[in-house]
Amino acid sequence: MQKITGSGVMVFIKHKEDTLVLLLQNIRKKQLVLMEPGGNQEVGLSSMSNALKELYEETFAGLSKSDLDEEHKVLVNYQYLCYAVYIKIDDLNFFKEVMGMNQKILQMANSRSLHSFNECKGFNIVNLKDLVNVDFQYYENDNNKIPLHIRTQVSLKEFQAKQIIQKDLTIQLPLFSCSLDKIRIKNPKSPLQVLNNQYTYVIH
Secondary structure, X not given: OOOOXXXXXEEEEEEOOEEEEEEEEEEEOOEEEEEOOEEEOOOOOOHHHHHXXXXXXXXXXXXXXXXXXXXXXXXXXXXXEEEXXXXXXXXXXXXXXXXXXXXXXXXXXXXXXXXHHHHEEEEEEEEHHHHHXXXXXXXXXXXXXXXXXXXXXXXXXXXXXXXXXXXXXXEOOOEEEEEEXXXXXXXXXXXXXXXXXXXXXXXX
């Protein structure tokens, strides 16, 4: 079996009647692209642990989960594992505020040691229908077309092929609820320490 070099999490969001996708803004080859939370495989971590770490760090400690389902993943290019999770968010604006505030605090702290945050320039919450209409190529926002990274395009198409994304764009996964909690980072050397007592969403 080929070595797994990275892993991540595609976050599908149920908001009222819509299915949304959380995508992060990254600069790759000097171009802004949208990607799911994910990154290179860290030595000593399982693919799932690595994906969960990326989810927490790349969403500015905005989302955390204790585990992922091994059934709900796809393999991209024989080397990247993308897990999927489906969450219900009632107050989308507050969810954006929480992530946005954490992002601002991390930007002000300007920590060079948090690589995943330094890669991530922001986030978009995108209607899945808009992505399907353009074959997952790009997201159009204010007349700007932001391309989806090829890793993300292939992951979404694989979720479609696996029928996790249904033809009516519902998501064939267990629907998790989220609750707000305070961030508590006990390690004083952690670059996320500056977020203590800020809010995080716990998926359960």
